[in-house]
Amino acid sequence: MIDKNFETEAIRNQMERSNFQEHSTPLYLTSSFVFEDAEEMRASFSEENDRNIYSRFSNPNTTEFTEKVVKMEGAEAGYAFATGMAAVFSTFAALLSSGDHIVSARSVFGSTHTLFTKYFPKWNIETSYFNINNPDEIEPLIKPSTKILYAESPTNPGIDIIDLALLGKIAKKHNLLLVIDNCFATPYIQQPIKFGADLVIHSATKLMDGQGRVLGGVVVGKAELVREIYLFSRNTGPALSPFNAWVLSKSLETLAVRVEKHCENALKVAEFLESHQKIEKVKYPFLSSHPQYAIAKKQMKLGGNIIAVEVKGGLEAGKNFLNALKMCSLSANLGDTRTIVTHPASTTHSKLSSEEQLAAGITPGLVRISVGLEHVSDIIQDINDALIS
Numbered sequence: 001m002i003d004k005n006f007e008t009e010a011i012r013n014q015m016e017r018s019n020f021q022e023h024s025t026p027l028y029l030t031s032s033f034v035f036e037d038a039e040e041m042r043a044s045f046s047e048e049n050d051r052n053i054y055s056r057f058s059n060p061n062t063t064e065f066t067e068k069v070v071k072m073e074g075a076e077a078g079y080a081f082a083t084g085m086a087a088v089f090s091t092f093a094a095l096l097s098s099g100d101h102i103v104s105a106r107s108v109f110g111s112t113h114t115l116f117t118k119y120f121p122k123w124n125i126e127t128s129y130f131n132i133n134n135p136d137e138i139e140p141l142i143k144p145s146t147k148i149l150y151a152e153s154p155t156n157p158g159i160d161i162i163d164l165a166l167l168g169k170i171a172k173k174h175n176l177l178l179v180i181d182n183c184f185a186t187p188y189i190q191q192p193i194k195f196g197a198d199l200v201i202h203s204a205t206k207l208m209d210g211q212g213r214v215l216g217g218v219v220v221g222k223a224e225l226v227r228e229i230y231l232f233s234r235n236t237g238p239a240l241s242p243f244n245a246w247v248l249s250k251s252l253e254t255l256a257v258r259v260e261k262h263c264e265n266a267l268k269v270a271e272f273l274e275s276h277q278k279i280e281k282v283k284y285p286f287l288s289s290h291p292q293y294a295i296a297k298k299q300m301k302l303g304g305n306i307i308a309v310e311v312k313g314g315l316e317a318g319k320n321f322l323n324a325l326k327m328c329s330l331s332a333n334l335g336d337t338r339t340i341v342t343h344p345a346s347t348t349h350s351k352l353s354s355e356e357q358l359a360a361g362i363t364p365g366l367v368r369i370s371v372g373l374e375h376v377s378d379i380i381q382d383i384n385d386a387l388i389s
Helices: 006-012 038-045 060-073 084-095 110-123 135-141 164-173 223-236 242-252 255-274 293-299 314-324 354-359 376-388
Strands: 077-081 101-105 126-130 146-152 177-181 199-203 217-221 279-283 306-311 340-342 366-370
Touching (some): 006 060, 060 217, 077 084, 084 146, 101 110, 110 126, 146 164, 164 177, 217 223, 255 306, 306 314, 314 366, 314 376
Parallel strands (some): 101 146, 146 177
Antiparallel strands (some): 077 217, 199 217
16 A cells, blocks of 8 residues: 555655665666676576566666556556556466456457457457446356456546446456556556556556656556566566666656646646537546546546547548647647647557447547646647637
């Protein structure tokens, strides 16, 4: 559990200082580490002592970053990866065997969907989808071979919310591993482990970095599960680089203050869009119009920085809106200091068929807005100008 306040843990949870007594953590750009003698080397590879051997296994910078996220999420252990998708893939690959079954929310990131539908079937791992807006579908899908219950909340890109406590109860009842992608919320807004999650995954590329600089991923949770993921990753090599870990660890020091401002801006933008004549629908967790508003208020501290918007006029109107933006960036990333607008149907979720997109709540005119840290009046002005142009 978190011993100190969130902000204090993020700033003060650092590795031990070297003999140089540096105040800020140094960067350990080294592929490997040396040993005093042959016996120490043998004992290290036998895991009789806890020390760095090779940066594919561990590194002081990756350890510091991981331990911060472990504290933030109230977890037991964690492991850091080169990307968020490396974290997703390695988690499933380490814990599943041929013949196992996944029950997942249909509304998942496009690359995760591709893993479930294109690659895992090659290894005889099957996935069944439930509608995130109808959790009654979950239990009928569970089989004797089901091992993992998986969901994102809020979802990408539809910003749907699922009751994490309900998922925790279902997972416990059926002896399943509950794995939650907490990327959109960050551990500052929500800690799924409190609701029964066994593992929590993040793309650290997003709000954890917060400035669009580096890639990274992390999984935290129960120690015995993380141990299996670590052993798989130690041999397959998706480790986070020390430089990216150093950047991400420093970024976590400002996560709370950044997320507070992101969410403040996002709520104001969402409220503006909700009353705009050119907008068909707005989904933001902390708008009372959100279908799962009560659940969001129960399990989230703030509403996040992502807004899902349906522009009146469908696909062409959505394209015209994106093309008319002057300040906001057109990019596939999110969680940046800069406001980013994305058209999921043609970009992040383009590998899904039209039917799969609609089933996941992705309509042709859906636009995802990642609200940044610019002055909120400038964000609103740019969006309004683009809508009425």
